[in-house]
Amino acid sequence: MAPKPKTNRQGKSRFGLIWVAVLMLFVGELLFYTWCRVQCVRTGYAIAQESRKQKELKTLQNSLKIELARLKAPENIARIARTQLGLSMPDPQQIILVP
Numbered sequence: 001m002a003p004k005p006k007t008n009r010q011g012k013s014r015f016g017l018i019w020v021a022v023l024m025l026f027v028g029e030l031l032f033y034t035w036c037r038v039q040c041v042r043t044g045y046a047i048a049q050e051s052r053k054q055k056e057l058k059t060l061q062n063s064l065k066i067e068l069a070r071l072k073a074p075e076n077i078a079r080i081a082r083t084q085l086g087l088s089m090p091d092p093q094q095i096i097l098v099p
Helices: 008-072 074-083
Strands: none
Touching: 008 074
16 A cells, blocks of 8 residues: 555645744743843842942941041040040149050
8 A cells, every 4th residue: 555645634744833932932032032121120120229338338347447447536636525525635744654
């Protein structure tokens, strides 16, 4: 017996399967691309947020440096010692010289 020739129906079925496979591949690729873009945007937002935090922290650091310099000033230390701690300069008879 000779093999049966392919019918038109089998050819359409195979073409339909290939078409569905290509379409599924395209949809999968589209979903993957969309996922990648969403991740990229999320990462961009996270970077922007961390950049804002860094800027705020730099500003705070500069403010603290200025405040530290102000608090280290000798006249400020003397004022705090007199007003808050109740200290005063010693009298000459209270000073003991150590040889």
